[in-house]
Amino acid sequence: MIAWRSLSRRKTKNLSAVLAVTLGVTLLVGIQITTDTLGNAFLTSLLQSEGEVDLRVTNSTRGGYLGTADQESIEELVPDAVGVMPELSTQIPALVSSQFDPKMEAAGVPVDYPDAFGKFYNWKTGEQMDIKILLEANKSILLSSKQAEKLDLNQDTTLPLSLDTEFTNLTIAVTINATSGLPIITPVQELLTVELQIVGFFDSKRPGIGSQYSGAIFRLEHLQEWISLQDPMRETDIVSAFLVAYKTDHFALEIDEDYLRTKVELLEETIPEEVNPQTSKTQKIYQVTSTRLDFFGFAAFFITIMGTILTSLGFLIMLTGVLLITNVQLMSVEDREFQTGVLRAVGSSRGGVFQSMIIENLFQGIIGGVLGLFGGLAFGQAVALYLVALFGTGELSVQPVVSQEAVILSVIIGVVLSIVTGILPALRASRVNVVEALRGIKVKFKEKSSRNLAAFGVLIIIVGLVLLLYNGVFEETHQVFWSSEGWDSLEEWRMLMMGFGFFIGGLGLVLSRFMDRVKAFNITAITLWAFPSILFVVALGNWVTDITGFSTEILILGIIEIVIGSIMFVALNLPIIMRGLRNVLIKIRGVKGVGQISPALISSHITRSTLTFAIFAIILTLNVLVATLIPTNLGAVTQIEEDSKGVDFAVFLSKPEAIIPGTSFSDELYKIDDRIADVIGFKTFQPNLDFAKFIALEDPLSSEFDSSTDLLPIGTGEFKPGQIRGNASDYSNPNWRYAFYLDGFPDGVRESLVSDPSDDDLLDLSKKAWDQFFDPKYNMAVYNVSSALLAVFTGEIELSDLELGSAGPGVTLAVDPLEGVEPLRDVSGNLVENPIVFTDSFLLPVGLQIWIPMNTSSLGFPVYQAFTIGGSLDSQRAGGFPLGAGLGFGGGEPDFSAILGTLYLPEHWAVKTNFLGEANGQTLTSRGKDQYDSFLIKTNLPIDDPQLEGIAQAIEEFTNTNDEGYRLLTTDNFFLASSVLIYSRIQSTLEMMDRITSFLQIYVTFGLAIGAVGMGVISVRNVSERKREIGMMRAIGFPRSQVILSVLLELVVLGIIGLLIGVINGLLVSMGFANMQNTALVIPWEELGLYLSFIVLIALGSGSIPALAASRIPPAEALRYVG
Amino acid sequence: MKKTKNKKDQAPQKPILTISKLHKRYNEGKPNEVHALQGVELTVRKGDMMAIMGSSGCGKTTLLNMIGHLDRRSSGEIIIDGVDTSTLSDGQMTAFRRDNIGFIFQLFNLFPFLTAVEDVETPLLLRGINSGLAREQAKMMLRELGMGDRLYHLPTELSGGQQQRVAVARALINQPAIILGDEPTGDLDSTTSSDIMDLFRRINKTNQQTLVLVTHNRWIAEKCDYIVHMTDGKISRIEDNPLAKEEKKR
Structure with a gap:
């Protein structure tokens, strides 16, 4: 009943707890949706590229062809298949008026392919296409909508349309040697230009056989004829592969990965063997490949990597959410210590107090979980939209996927989060000393630890020792710091960070039994912070030169230790820091009174203050890390510019240059622009x-x-x-x-x-x-x-x-x-x-x-x-x-x-x-x-000169214009030159990095939002529970402006402490990345300035309204406040 | 608002506080409106020590809060040391309060996060006094009140009497013309209460500072020069206490 009343009466306080849980759940659900959405994007692209094909059976020598005669034996090998179909594929150049694609995919398909592979659908009308009629002539082809767009054609292009291509025609010339009288056989190779007719466009994004083809479709026997031109010795009956489908309609219901794997393995076992005349050894006659299966693996791999990165990042951001929730819960306990004392005094048991708080948390968790689900959906939607922009192709269908698990998960997480973060405060509440609570006495920190805590410390020390000993003793193959010289491997560092992390953590607890807690934990804090700092600043790139094992695990471990160490250190020494701040402020005219109050307030609520700046410390560590990635990498990329040694751009031809008597492509390039100094072919x-x-x-x-x-x-x-x-x-x-x-x-x-x-x-x-x-x-x-x-x-x-x-x-x-x-x-x-x-x-x-x-x-x-x-x-x-x-x-x-x-x-x-x-x-x-x-x-121009673009364009125009320039010179319109400016390459690399970084930025920005909300919540609660102090301030002569200033100063100071820790830690970790790349760390001053402004603005924004409101309350009313 | 240098030379008859037609209504215009003060008229002379008595809810604390301008009046006039406070802006009133009025509360109202000496020096810092000087003055004041060995203790580390001494020191540090006490001994045992009252009398006698105390306790009230009785938001009677006046003259 007390829990229920507390819930219904303490609206602001409960709202802030619910908000904190909501943010935490939003983040987790958002990550889940992002990962699911990424998975969906991959599967959609798989469906588009593979259609209904589950596996391909090819010649085991890979390069060789099969024939239609193989179909029967293959069908026998796959009795469960719902469809087997021969396919011939190759690449051909495609020229439609002035549009040219040097490598268009071309596939030959039988007109009577099984129904299991679906249908071709008309791009414009969506109607089914009858390829038997459409592809009657051997020059008729269907073009995919994807290829059509590439060649600048659209649904309304009038058909039929000519498409020029080339096939190699090899003929044998036989002459008789005049002296010996013996025949001389000379192969003659010529390129045969063929004018094909596009008779239809099929929709390559629509489920059906068309979705697996991205270029031109021939009737199988027609493409066989064209390809066989290049080898008159070979028969026309050639097939690249036999496609096998185990089920239809993959689009509606994806095939089970394990089922497919079993089928592939079974098939591989049953393929007969024969003797290779070249090696005289037996080998399987067919080869089985399943892009679908490979794709599953790749998608799983990619999603695992993305998931790991996002989860690691999310974990750290989540930590800030947990800090926020704990902070809110702790405030609730502090708020009502007096009431808890009264409750206990009138006979409520410890269990009762604990239970009532947990029930309260449970309600908050459920509400927060449900709200978080909606937040997560919005977040996931935003990320999905961003993914579309990031990939830019628009071909991947990136729809946010909301699984049933995500929904259930969100509520469970909400409840678990609020209960877990509420246990410590609830325990604290249930254990309040009744007398002290009623007198308002706070527990002092400078006491020595209890025996239990010291015993717990011993336990942690043992864990640390076990971790240290695991390498080299239990796991003998690992390199260990005591048996090898120098700390020069990541393995050693992982062990040092993990083992010593526990060891010194435990040591701090044990020492605190025998000495001042602050001193004991300071030792722990400094050591925790120092190990990863040394790794990032000194060891990486210097002592540790082999960074091939650098994993997210080490990164996360390093960041966690560096963050915990620094936060702990600042928290332990907060009174000293605040005393310093006070001594400065009380010397400044106009803020003397505020200088007396605000620093004292901060150090009097160490836990709350720490949790507040810790949120910013963690989130800004990540922000600064992400922000330094680009400028630091820019340093590495601009190194390329120096290394290009005078090369300004590269030109690539779609096929080797033609042999022209008296000139060459290089010679022609010199003629295009006299600023071209050297052409290296x-x-x-x-x-x-x-x-x-x-x-x-x-x-x-x-x-x-x-x-x-x-x-x-x-x-x-x-x-x-x-x-x-x-x-x-x-x-x-x-x-x-x-x-x-x-x-x-x-x-x-x-x-x-x-x-x-x-x-x-x-x-x-x-x-x-x-x-x-x-x-x-x-x-x-x-x-x-x-x-x-x-x-x-x-x-x-x-x-x-x-x-x-x-x-x-x-x-x-x-x-x-x-x-x-x-x-x-x-x-x-x-x-x-x-x-x-x-x-x-x-x-x-x-x-x-x-x-x-x-x-x-x-x-x-x-x-x-x-x-x-x-x-x-x-x-x-x-x-x-x-x-x-x-x-x-x-x-x-x-x-x-x-x-x-x-x-x-x-x-x-x-x-x-x-x-x-x-x-x-x-x-x-x-x-x-x-x-x-x-x-x-x-050229004679600098690498970043904009005129280079003009020279490169002139070369492309010279080569790519029909019946002019190089095409005229060679009487061949099938040349295509493309140029790449080295400087633009650097820029595009940066753009790509920028995109990836900005993707990470979404998450770290969300963390900043958590920080901002956290500050808002803390500000509101600070002001509401300190009404009495504010009344006292007003009573002894604090003007309203100074009351407001004292509230704001507290928030700004906490924000800036977080900022400083975050910036220092972020730069330390970034230094590790810079060292790994052997480049100098570039400090992103602009971003740091932005973060500072953000922190100050957030503090002012979140603090000013409650402070203003509080300052307007008449002191007499404020003094009546009892929390 | 200037303070007189030689307080002893001042004629005791000069009014330091004049209240006329003072009304205070809580929840004005609402069904639960409470008319806490109903046209209070009161004059307090400089150097007087006055007690306000009355049953619970009669408006004692409200009157004290009005005098200290801790709350807004509904209507009426309050003149302190010749200054009509209704003409002052919030900022001017805050400065006036800081320099001319000292408060002592039943629950002491010390800042829980400041040590005794920090608490006492705060009003001086607010006046812009050099921090070193402020610290020295605060220490002196606390020593004078017998708190020399508790300078760096937090309120939670002090007894009730000790806390009230710190509160007194804070109220006195700016040498205000009027000291207002709202049940200043209400939370203390009889011995400590007696000590605190002796302290008040000493201050009143030596510094000629005016003291207005709200109390339930007849024994406390009898230590004052006058006892103002309140009933239902009005002053029902002002009782002269010649015994206390005599004692002060001794």
């Missing part, structure tokens, strides 16, 4: 046909080789000495043409690696490495290295099992990635040594042995050459950038092999392959000696 190579697409990660001739896991699609490129060195003969010559940096060196170079190399050191090392690269006699040993990322791509481990930061090439130079790694030896004990290739792929670690297909044997199988990955191009500097295919340069959308990166061969190896360089090949992919497709361009 490169060959990059992104094959999408047959074996040339794959490198082998295991010797293809060995019995270990498994084509299903040991082949990796990856691009290739060529480096010539002239491109890199120019006229310089060796590394000692300073006249290098282009300063390609490496961050992993061949073993012959790495010996001179210094622990903290300067840019010049790195450039010197890189130049030395290039000399090795261009030395045909140089071979490098192979090491027993592997990449965890590669293992994911080869299917050895699940994506979700991948540890963050365990990527292949080292991200830092100070530690030799091959240190302590054994080189491989053959059966005779000799070192295995190969020529080297360089890579910008993030998958391939230095020292790894790989096999690259160089030519085709007489049987049509690839002939492999072994290489060692000798160097990694530095993706952060010139080298990996701007050539790095992984960065998605070049025209069109990067394909899979482009994303995985590129291997670069030295010229003397490149010319030995049929698949690259001129060799003698007449394949689609062979090139002339100086036939380039990527060009780095230096």
